Amino acid sequence: MMKNNYSLECEHCKNLIYGFKFGLRYLFGNISNIISTQRESDKKIIFNFYDDVHTFYSKGYSIYQCAKCNSYENIYHLLLYDIKGECIFETRSFCENCNLLRDYISVELDEKSFIDFKCLKCNKASHIIKKNKS
Numbered sequence: 011m012m013k014n015n016y017s018l019e020c021e022h023c024k025n026l027i028y029g030f031k032f033g034l035r036y037l038f039g040n041i042s043n044i045i046s047t048q049r050e051s052d053k054k055i056i057f058n059f060y061d062d063v064h065t066f067y068s069k070g071y072s073i074y075q076c077a078k079c080n081s082y083e084n085i086y087h088l089l090l091y092d093i094k095g096e097c098i099f100e101t102r103s104f105c106e107n108c109n110l111l112r113d114y115i116s117v118e119l120d121e122k123s124f125i126d127f128k129c130l131k132c133n134k135a136s137h138i139i140k141k142n143k144s
């Protein structure tokens with residue numbers, strides 16, 4: 011089981027949100043393992059062209075956030091390519107309230123990790139990623 015063991019802390023108002031997953035891009039050695047990280051609805055889409063999948067690229071667990079209402083999703087980023095190198099699938103996150111695709115927010119995990127995630131309380135865009143002790 012993968013633990014959701016990261017938190018985000020707003021640098022401005024110190025609001026904390028628990029339960030994020032990040033990284034793990036190296037855990038998945040083959041395409042069927044990596045497809046198992048996707049949402050059920052996306053698995054169905056991928057299954058339709060499964061035989062065309064040749065290679066993949068992933069940044070691991072990532073955050074997508076709506077530019078309008080700040081709602082977010084923490085899902086596994088995935089790109090699938092066919093044998094010609096054309097992208098045939100990209101993980102997307104759709105905000106149904108705003109009818110907008112959420113923006114991908116890149117995450118670099120190192121000593122002090124910052125993320126451009128907009129605070130649900132004060133609306134400012136700098137958070138620190140904290141790893142919870144398990």
Ligand SMILES: [Zn+2]
Pocket residue numbers: 020021022023024025129130131132133134
């Ligand atoms: Zn804040």
Ligand SMILES: [Zn+2]
Pocket residue numbers: 076077078079080081105106107108109110
């Ligand atoms: Zn929205």
